[in-house]
Amino acid sequence: MSGLVAPRSPGTHFWRVFFIGGLISYRALFYWISPWQYIPTMLGAPLFQILFFVYLGRAAGVGSTNFFVVGNSIQICSMAGIYGMTMAIANERSFQTLSPILATPSNRLALFLGRGLPVLISALQTCLFGFLVSALLLGFRPSLPDLPGLALAVLVTSASCTGFGMALGSIGLRVRDVFLVSNIAYFLMLLLCGVEVPIGRLPLLLRALAQLLPLTHGIAAGRALAAGAGFLTALPNILLELLVGCAWAAAAYLLFAFFERSGRRSGAFDRL
């Protein structure tokens, strides 16, 4: 019997939901997609953030310009990672489209991970912009042989922040004002992850917490690479960042599955 829609193999269906579904959800749910929003928020604010902290470091007489340039240029990827993923998941609930989506038989992993890809690309764009303006305005010159390694550190850190953002977004399936949580997480990471303050200056408890957060190891790797320490020196931190990112993505998937199950039982998806 022929249906209206030709049956597809499960593999094709997975990738279709992953790529096309992810792109559509990004276009529909990412607040800052129009150039009028994207340029001031995703490029303008990060540019001034880099300048602000470089000058703050100079005023306090702490760290080098490169310390703040690398820290902030990598950290700004978390803007897309955290807020973008929060929007990509939690906004389904705000816009009351969550129930219809969860009523479909689509593969949840594809549905979930597909939303991360456009966000990851956006995070990489922001990082690249940060490094470019730092090179133009602040004389940032990383060692050329270590550029591919720095690019890898940025990619892994962006992915790791996206995983963290997925976890926060999943919380949005239950919590009403998830953007408050995202905001607090975003600003706390400035303090805890070694972006503006050397981690060694933090109290022990906060230092331990920083090890579990994205950015910490990626920034450490980026700084080592920018200083010309070599890829092998930075590799352990890159691998640790990858591990942290995978752990957050796995936690996010479990949270998503848990909140989906409990939301179906309690009918919480439509509560605003």
Added chain:
Amino acid sequence: MSAGAELARPVFRRGPAPLAWPRTLLTGWFFQLKMQAQSGFMVLTALVQPLIFASIAMTDQQAGNRTLPLLYYALGAGIMGIWSTVVFGCGGVISWQRHQGMLEPLVMAPAPFVLVLLGITLGTATVGLYSMGATLVWGWLVFGAQLHFASPLLFVAAVVVTVVSLGLLGLVLGSSFVLYRNSNAISNMLEYPVWLITGLLVPLSLLPGWTHPLAYLLAPTWGVEALRAAAIGGDSAIPLLWCLVASAGYLLLGIWLVRVVERRARQHATLNFQ
């Protein structure tokens, strides 16, 4: 009172004419204060964010080799918080009024729209006072900052003048935001540059010379200088005076801008654009 008399009573009691405008302003200020104090986002902006920035600045100060006092950073971070609440509060409130469909009734009401906006922006700036208190207490408790004010009375005067001047600067911003649909994006971008060029945490002498004229046009520059002079020591009268001059300038500019944008928005029917 009979039902007829009850219906005939005006909804809003009209007082003596000279008191009508202050009452509008005071009511708007108080209403805004109550609303903002219950907003999780504003509490975050006014409390959590300044504490994080104060912690970063003070930790860097302790790690670095410059000797600016911790109070210098605590005060700067406090004004940063007030500026954030103003920049997000003004843009956010007008977007929210527009989103709720309240902007048209507010513009159409007999009360001058500029007074309604001024109440909103002054209320928002007042919420920012949380930041000042929080960063001072945080600096004292966690970092051991010395809270000995050289001139407590002048410090209080400087706080009041700074908050009012920031509220008036918010009026200028807010009146521009009425016409601009992506005002929240501009708010997102306006935080760091103003923090930087007004010398809240970075001394102006470290910044390029071309930023100084811009800094002198912005009230936070004079406000923080007056606060620091009153707290740490120095002459706070001149910066206070400049802060008042800037406030008067913002008020005049704000009144003119509100008139222009209100007329344009009515002509182009953009008041209720989402």
